Amino acid sequence: MAERQTSLLEDDESLAAQRAWEKALGLLVHKLTTVSYTSFVAPSQPIRLRDRRFELAVGHSFAREWIERRCAATIRAALETVLGHAVEVVYTIKPSADRNPTEPEPERTADAPQPERPTARSRRKAEQDERDLEDLHTRMCLPINEKLTFDTFIVDQSNRLAYTAAEQVASEPGRHFNPLFVYGPSGLGKTHLLHSIARRLHEINNGLRIALIDGETFTHYYVRSLREKSFDLFRRYFRSVDVWLVDDIQSIAGKEHTKEEFFHTFNALHQTRRQIVVTSDTTPRELRTMDNRLRTRFEQGLIADVSPPAVETRVAILLRICQTEGWAIPEDVLYFIAEAIQSNVRALEGALTRLAVHSSVLGEPVSIDLARSVLTHFYIDKRPVTAKPRLEIDTVIEAVAEAFATTAEAIRSHRRDTPTTRARQIAVYLARELCGDSCRAIGEAFGGRDHTTIQRAAQKIESSLTRDSELRNMVLSLRSRLSR
Structure with a gap:
């Protein structure tokens, strides 16, 4: 009797896994590259779903290595979307005899493509496909700035919500605040947070594909892909990323075709619980030329603002830069700079760097007088000035x-x-x-x-x-x- 109950339980677990896998395949066929899907993922066989642990048997060790390196995050996200809860996916290798000859084939939905056994040719194509994606990633994505980390970000009331949300996103991508939308004037740390997220994620899992781009770059490569007839590669790349970090989204607001492709990319990633972080100089509601459907998607996550920091925070930022660079700048000079430059952290850093360089080149000690003479162009001059001709x-x-x-x-x-x-x-x-x-x-x-x-x-x-x-x-x- 106990053996029969165990057998029935295993049958239920196997059936649950089979049903979840069939639904997941309907999502994965649109998210993975053709070769990854047909050669490695579709032929995989669900074994059981027990205690939020999903066991999936693959054809051979090469398939397991390929899936774990390139598809694991997407598969987990698809299964979590189908099941409605977190799940651990475990990969095993099928026995050489995959199935008893008398055992009937498992049922498949009409929409699920039939599996295709991997061959040497398909493996070479898959490897070339992956090289093409990596090449596009290298050319298109911004390099991560090693100096822009969570540790070097100065936190106060003006940016605490954005900072805390960014840390949470970097710790558990796709589980909280998706999408995360950070807005505020230029030069207040939005880009710093994006680089911090990317760096932390690389430290946690170096196998993640993280796309760090800005709106202008997305537009440029979208147009280029149409011109060079490589749009399929462009689309496959963005469907393959695990985390999408987009800076200055406002730059695509007036570009109709770019917005359309951005919308479809956003949906594809969001539906499979891959993390999206977007920055802008205004709130989603104020992006007037952005489609309403995109604005509403931005608003369904967490919206966090960054605003100009207090003078004490500005001094703390300057002190941190001095410590990092090894500069000895008197505190009264730091307060002088912080009081003069109130709204833009990037200008604050640029002013300090300019002062330190001038002091080193001219051989003069840093003082308020030197700061006043060197940093004149950073201040608001109320006297009428004659505009300089534009430098070409x-x-x-x-x-x-x-x-x-x-x-x-x-x-x-x-x-x-x-x-x-x-x-x-x-x-x-x-x-x-x-x-x-x-x-x-x-x-x-x-x-x-x-x-x-x-x-x-x-x-x-x-x-x-x-x-x-x-x-x-x-x-x-x-x-x-x-x-x-």
Whole structure:
């Protein structure tokens, strides 16, 4: 009798697993790459569902390795969507004889595609497919800034909710605050929080595919995928990510086709409980040119704001930068800077860096007088001023070319020798700092380079300025010349 009850219980567990798996396949067919789905996931066999533990048998060790590395998060999310609760997925390998010849085939729904046994050719295609996705990831996603961590983020009442929510998201992606929408004026730490989330997630699970992009980059690569007939790769990439971090969503607000694709991508990820974090300079309701259906989806998660910090917090931010960089700046000077710059943390950091560099180059001790003379352009000047003529990107390129004894054509070219590459990076950095053009416009002026390449070139120079005195002197000299 006991044996019969055990048998009935196992049958129930097997049937529950089979039904859940069939429904999950209906979601997974749209979320995974064709090769991953048909060659490795669809042929898998559900064994049992017991105590929120789902056992899934795969065909061989290669399939288990492939699924665990590339599909595990998506499969778990699909099963949790179907079951309505958290679940642990355990992968086992089928015996060589998958099924007793007299045992009937398990029923499948009409919508579930028939499995396809993996072959050497399909494995090679799957590996190439994954390489294509990784290549697109490298080109499109922003590099994680190692300095922007939760530990270096200064918390006060102006940003506590956003910070706490970001930490929670990084600890348990997809389970809380999905989506998380952070808004506030530029320069107050929204991008810092996105990089902090990405870094923490990499530390917890280096196998996660994390897409850290901004709205402008999404638009650029969407349009490019249509032009180059690679839209299928573009769409498959975004359906494969585990966490999607989007900065400055307001930049897609007026672009109809981009908004449409963003909406479908958002839905695909959200339905399978993959974490989405979005930042904007305004609330969802104030994104007037954004579709109502997108605004309502942003509002269904947690909306957190960041606002200008108090003067004590601004001083704490400056002290943290001094500790990180090893700068000895008197406290009265730090208060002077914090009182002068009240609304933008990015400007606060830039002012301190500029002061420290000037002190080092000129050999003068840091004082309020030096700060006042060096940081004049950071303050609101109430006197009428004559507007300077706009600095053109071509002027920057020509000035850098002259300094490096090369030509503007060489800087715009695709030459990769060290002197030309360094000259190009410096020119990109100065163009971003002085011209006020978008990264896309700068990229066009530098021989048609894309937005991400421009960002990386500028970041490389920016990160080297405090360590390389020769580079710092060169950049300061060029900047002074171009600012006249």
